[in-house]
Amino acid sequence: MAADKPPETRPSSTRSRNGCLQCRSRRVRCDEKRPSCNNCVIKKLACSYVPILPLRERRAATRPGEQTPWVVQKSTSLPPARIFARPGYDFLDPFDALPIKMPLKSKELLHYFLQAGATIGPLPVNPNDCVASATRNPEVLQNTMLVSALHYAWNKGDLAAFEPTFLFHKIESIKQVNTWLTTSSRAKEILRCAKYISTLCFVECCLGNFAVAESHLNGLAIYLSTKDRETLRQECDCDVDLELTDRYLVVASNMIHSTKSRLAEVVPPEVISQPLDTDLEVPELSRMIHKMHLSEANGPELRLRAFRMVPFFFGSIPPGREPKDLDMFPAISILRPITELAMPTNSKDRGDPDIPMPWNVWNSGAPSKLLYTVITAHIQSFSNKIPLPTHGEPVYVSGWSGFCSAVDFYLTTVLAVCNQGLPPQRVLHYLKVDIVKRDLQNGPPLFDSMNTETRNLWFWKAFMCALILPHEKWIHGCFNVCVQAQVTAGNSTKKFIFRCPIPPHAGQQYSGIIDEKVGCEVATYIWMQQHCPEIRIPDLFAFGFTDNSSFIHIQQTSIFTGLWRKAWKCIYQCLRYPVLSDYVRDKAAPAVGTAYMLLEYIGPETGEMLSLTWFDHWSDTARRKNLFAGMSRIMLSLARVPQQKIGSFRFNTLDCTIALSNRPLMCSLAIFEQQGTPRTIRQDQVYQNTDSFVSDMLTLHDNHLIHNPHAVRDEEDAEERITLRTLLRVLAHFFVLPERRSGPYLLQLTDFHQSNIFVDKEWNVTCMIDLEWICALPVEMMRVPFWLTNRRFERIVDHYEDFDDARKEFLSSMDQELEHVEVEHDIQITRTMRQSWDSKGVWYWACIESTNGWLFVLEDHIIPMFSSVKGLVDDLKQMYFFWQKDARKHIETKAADERRYQLKLRSLFQSSQQLPKE
Secondary structure (H helix, E strand, O other): OOOOOOOOOOOOOOOOOOOOHHHHHHOOOOOOOOOOOHHHHHHOOOOOOOOOOOHHHHHHOOOOOOOOOOOOOOOOOOOHHHOOOOOOOOOOOOOOOOOOOOOOOHHHHHHHHHHOOOOOOOOOOOOOOHHHHHHHOHHHHHHHHHHHHHHHHHHHOOOHHHHHHHHHHHHHHHHHHHHHHHHOOOHHHHHHHHHHHHHHHHHHHHOOOHHHHHHHHHHHHHHHHOOOHHHHHHHOOOOHHHHHHHHHHHHHHHHHHHHHHHHHOOOOHHHHHOHHHOOOOHHHHHHHHHHHHHOOOOOOHHHHHHHHHHHHHOOOOOOOOOOOOEEOHHHHHHHHHHHHHHOHHHHHHOOOOOOOHHHHHHHOOHHHHHHHHHHHHHHHHOOOOOOOOOOOOOOOEEOHHHHHHHHHHHHHHHOOOOHHHOOOOHHHHHHHHHHHHHHHHOOHHHHHHOOHHHHHHHHHHHHHHHHOOOHHHEEEOOOEEEEEEEEEEOOEEEEEEEEEEOHHHOOOOOOOHHHHHHHHHHHHHHHHHHHOOOOOOOOEEEEEOOOOOEEEEHHHOOHHHHHHHHHHHHHHHHOOOOEEOOEEEOOOOOOOOOOEEEEEOOOOOOOEEHHHHHHHHOOOHHHHHHHHHHHHHHHHHHHOOOEOOEEEEEEEOOOOEEEEEEOOOOHHHHHHHHOOOOOOOOOOOOEOOHHHHHHHHHHHHHHHHHHOOOOOOOHHHHHHHHHHHHHHHHOHHHHOOHHHOOOOEEEEEOOOOHHHEEEOOOOOEEEEOOOOOEEEEOHHHOOOOHHHHOOOHHHHHHHHHHHHHHHHHHHHHHHHHHOOOOOOOOOOHHHHHHHHHHOOHHHHHHHHHOOOOHHHHHHHHHHHHHOOOOOHHHHOHHHHHHOOOOHHHHHHHHHHHHHHHHHHHHHHHHHHHOOOOO
16 A cells, blocks of 8 residues: 555745745745855756845835836837927937927926916817827927917016026927928928917017017918918828918917007007117017006906917817817907997997097907907817807807908908008918908808808808909999909809998998988989880899898899789889889898999990090090980980989888989088088988979088088188078079979989990990989089089189080080980970070089089179179178078187197197107
């Protein structure tokens, strides 16, 4: 039994925790002798032990399940894309986890920036401060350091504590840009350059160094203009980088334009752009900017909060993210109070009317709020979840770049509060126009799915783009501005004229005057379309009013709508209702915000303005004969149909009809009201007899004399003018035809000049434009245009025979044309015009229509009819007592008004002479 028992073996042991590695692997007891244990000596093995770690290091060792700590090996290096090429800095500090070199007080400045504010609003990925993400990206961190210095300067008022640090990082940024420009032409590096240069623009202008900032901006604009966008798109992985480049350019240019205008309120423009040539240094400009923002309504808080988000604006976008259109209502709601403060029409709403308008805009804090809002919108556009619109508020969806570029055009061109009201640099201008153009091209395919507000915003951006077109594409006169628009649909292209009245020349202080002007002209177009088809006028496609109501021609609607309207027109005509037009309300039209007309573009194939060739050929008898014949046809065609009232046609927006129910809207009436004359004739005032019309027109002149501060030179001049105004009222009965006192009346052109007539090379009239100021007036007022001899009507007295010869020639042409016109009344038009000339009545009615030439005409033509005594006016000066009650008091008041006017004018000239000069 004992023989069958297996031999006993010594069990393995692992009791030796500090044994050598060989014994522990063989699981035998080790005697732990050093340098070699007995087991290893006997077996002739290499004996080695685990290094003994101090207790502190043993406690720091990783336990099972724990993450291995990050260790920097000697051979560790960052990828080439994350290393900045710096001479003298071949490697990073192994104990510095930041991706760029941070000498001097860089970490202290970064720590300040990280701790400068608490929560700053919604962020796309992380609800915490977005600046923390900058520490992982060298480009973002470099930009963050520059913005950190800007934040400190605006928060503390001075950059002295960190100026060396700021200069170091600025130089590093410039070095990096130069490296990319000289060593690579890849699209990625081009877009990186745009990011760095935009940051430098942003920071330098906010610190008061405008010369350097504008140099950076112009360089960036020229640099981008030399690159083909389609080539860059092909080289880039996606369009996101190109979109970001557009946004960098927009935010940098907007910041420069706004900050310059902010400072221009107290510093001359030449000092801002060239501080080196003046005694004012850049740090002083920076302190002035800081003080100005302290004086804002909400202080610098909003702007500082915006600066905390700027690093993310210039940061990297997570892979797979693409910009999305979003609701721009928050920005639009800020633009509205800015508009109210900046627009002259709302100057009465400002707190202090003596403060210049831009100053009021900046002090309100609205521009800082707008900056914060657009940067927030940029961040939200790359978010996974677009914020929901504000409940109960309209939704204006738009792309970020196109909207912000249009806002810059609006603030610069319309409100004149940015860039000191000056146009931007040409290359930059075209780049931003191209940005808006690309944004607009995305709109038409989505029109059907757009809500009304979004469609209106699209048209607003298009209008802003058209508004800043070069002036050679504009057509403007004294009362209107026209923008040429070109629409391409498929393979066809058509041009239009978008025409708006100029508010200062339409009497803007009275509500409804702009609508009245457009409504009367539209009604005249409609009347002439139906009653004067032989006169070539532009097609009227659409029009609108300030209440955002718009109307289009039935040709732009369905066939059913057109047939229905024609049937109703027949019914209206049979029942003798007001004339029903061919225009219907368009509920889908955009809200333009002003009255407008969309007209046919009259191109060179039709003719050219008579004013362009008038002085070259006005002495040509053949051309003049053709012109007089064409003008006579127009005048006779309008006067062919008699009118029962003195007034103008008006378009009724309720039922789309027209009627002679508006006051006689002449250009002199609009000019008087624009200059501050109280409204004398109501909009709905029409006249059944000539006497009441003359009386009200003379009262309008009297009111203008009373309320115009520069109406007289002194008391003696006031006495003379008031005496002559009294004479005009006394002599009225001599020039009103008794047989025509109650009508009928004829439509007449009260503003018939060379720029409204289109002719061919032989001066045959081919078209007439601008149908404004056409009124039904007494037949006595019909006359030959005064400009036929190139002189104003008050100067014809010295060349009376020349004008008389031209008048006779014109009336001879009118007699010939009258033979081919079927008039609907018994008025002998040319005979009445000759009688008016012989009786000097033509000069009396010229005084009624004139704004400032009546004084000379009365003395030269009318008074000599009754007496040839020299100095008769001086003898009649005592008549001023019969002008109005307390006439003497009015004279003294007018003389005092003139003295105040001269003092104010002199003070303005003295102020302009005291401005600092270069």
